[in-house]
Amino acid sequence: MTILVAVKKDGKIFLGADRMTTSGSEYSTDLVNGSKLIKLKHAYLATSGYTLLDNVVEHLYDKRHKMMENTFRNRAEVFQFFLEFFAELKKSYTLVDHGKETYAGLYNVFLLVTPQSIYGVSANLSVHEFERFAAKGAGADYSLGCLYGTYDLIDDAHELTRLGLEAACHFSIYCKEPLDIVEVKASDFGKISTEGYKARGKGVVTHHTRRGSKDLVEVIRAGKPAKKATKASSNGTTGRAKKPTAKTAARGSGKSSGKKRS
16 A cells, blocks of 8 residues: 655645555565656656556556656646546556456546646546645545644645655554655656656655654744744754744754754
8 A cells, every 4th residue: 555645835846655565464665666656757646556557657658658748737637647547548458356347447546746736636537636735545644634733834845745654654554664755846847757757866855764753843933823843954943933032942852953854
């Protein structure tokens, strides 16, 4: 199973997923090309459900199928992509499961993220656009609860994505680290990658263990009820409050750790 999380805040969008793959009573987290973040020509795609669909996307990518040219400028274009995807599944990948056509419904759910938008796609092909954040897959309820409670407190969209993924990994037996997170930037798109269909390179940050919020600091401003949590800098202050008017307290340990992302 899989947890997928996407967050948009302050002009930035991040997409993340765990690496757990199950087969019966067994699971793996160290598969070759085990990242679930798929880089299309104009968007990132991630899916939760049958891993078989990852193989199908890879095959269509290598064949340079025309659907890979989709620009995903709006919900209609996203829907068009999945209509073509579903048609191709029925035509060219007539695989069966327990005597039934596997693709009578997609069964899988998806997040498709462009530099401007977050789209969620359900197993029945319905497409929705999300304004702030989205979560799909196993443990999505835990991720959404975490994101709802922290979105207005934390400025860093990467950290929000990480915490949403970690919440699912903490409570769901079907999610497990490592966690891959990529920033979705316009400069990454416009051509088919020569390195394959998986997101890779400096833009992908992999977290191998859960960190929680121990390296975040809470700034309490005098006379203002709002609180903001940001990553701690090396000198123990935050970017949002260069001259705090009230105490600055670190979560967890009582002081800023200044840890870097792993």
